[in-house]
Every structure is written in C-alpha cells, then in structure tokens.
Amino acid sequence: MIVLRGFDPDDIETMVRLVKETFGKEYSSDLFFEMGTLFPEEFITAFDDSELIGFLMGALTSPKEARVLIFVIDGEHRGEGIGTEIMSTFLERCRSKGIKRVRLEVKTTNENARRLYESFGFRITETLKEYYRDGNDGYLMYLDL
Numbered sequence: 001m002i003v004l005r006g007f008d009p010d011d012i013e014t015m016v017r018l019v020k021e022t023f024g025k026e027y028s029s030d031l032f033f034e035m036g037t038l039f040p041e042e043f044i045t046a047f048d049d050s051e052l053i054g055f056l057m058g059a060l061t062s063p064k065e066a067r068v069l070i071f072v073i074d075g076e077h078r079g080e081g082i083g084t085e086i087m088s089t090f091l092e093r094c095r096s097k098g099i100k101r102v103r104l105e106v107k108t109t110n111e112n113a114r115r116l117y118e119s120f121g122f123r124i125t126e127t128l129k130e131y132y133r134d135g136n137d138g139y140l141m142y143l144d145l
C-alpha cells in the first residue's frame, strides 16, 4: 500500500540515489536536509511499505508563491497515479496557506510530466532556452490557485 509521509533525514540517501538515477544529477545531501528543514510541509514523500518510491520537494518562495524544485517517482512505479496524489496534496497545502501561485520548470521533451501538470491547470508561460545542463530547453509553468 502506498502512503504519503513527510521529510525524514534518514531518507536522504535514497532520495539522492533516486535523483541520480532519474536525472543523472548528483545533489548534495545538504540540499535535502536544508529544504526539508525549512519547508517540511512542502516536502512530501511516498512509501510502498518501508520503501521510499518518490517525493516532491517544494519551497515557499514568497508569502504568496510556492515552487516545485524536485518531483520524482521511481521508474517501477510511474504511471500508477502516485505523482498525481502527491501533487494534489502539495497544492492543497499551498491553498490552505494562502499561496496564490505555484511555479515549476519542466523539460520541453518531458510530455508525461507536462501532461500531469496541465491536468492540474498549470500553464506554460515561457520557454527557457538551454535551461538544463544537457542543453535541453525548459518550459516555465505557473498555476494560479
């Protein structure tokens, strides 16, 4: 059974690995610790029993705006609705805090993720040329809450 939980420093190692496997990027443990400590309610993890299978790292960037920084579900569990559940929870929390706008970026080639975002009402506002380290362009997307 899938359950959503919060940030726990004990999970950082798994999160670093998941990000490395998915995006090929090696983030430092400190980033996870800092964001999880600063924005515990905006850090949502998903577990299959005791196994961490995905998470969303969000941040409040102003009293009215939030941002999605990292969003990933383990390859074996994609397309099962877990990402949708995490995003719903994140947006509910943003709404309850009076957040008016949520920002994120997505690779222009990442249609699965973009479709998911569009299903929540996110709209592309700008193309970010060579936003990603591999030279790919990104879309800047916003959702008005």
Ligand SMILES: CC(C)(COP(=O)(O)OP(=O)(O)OC[C@H]1O[C@@H](n2cnc3c(N)ncnc32)[C@H](O)[C@@H]1OP(=O)(O)O)[C@@H](O)C(=O)NCCC(=O)NCCS
Pocket (backbone or CB within 6 Å): 022, 071, 072, 073, 074, 077, 078, 079, 080, 081, 082, 083, 084, 085, 105, 106, 107, 110, 112, 113, 115, 116
């Ligand atoms: C994007 C991501 C977090 C979405 O999580 P998820 O649990 O797979 O999403 P869901 O199962 O809730 O799917 C939501 C929609 O996207 C589609 N989808 C997303 N990922 C999919 C996949 N790998 N295979 C098939 N469909 C997928 C689903 O069809 C679904 O659309 P539908 O409801 O119209 O059928 C996850 O696919 C992922 O980690 N992808 C790789 C990393 C990534 O791209 N992160 C986002 C960077 S901006």
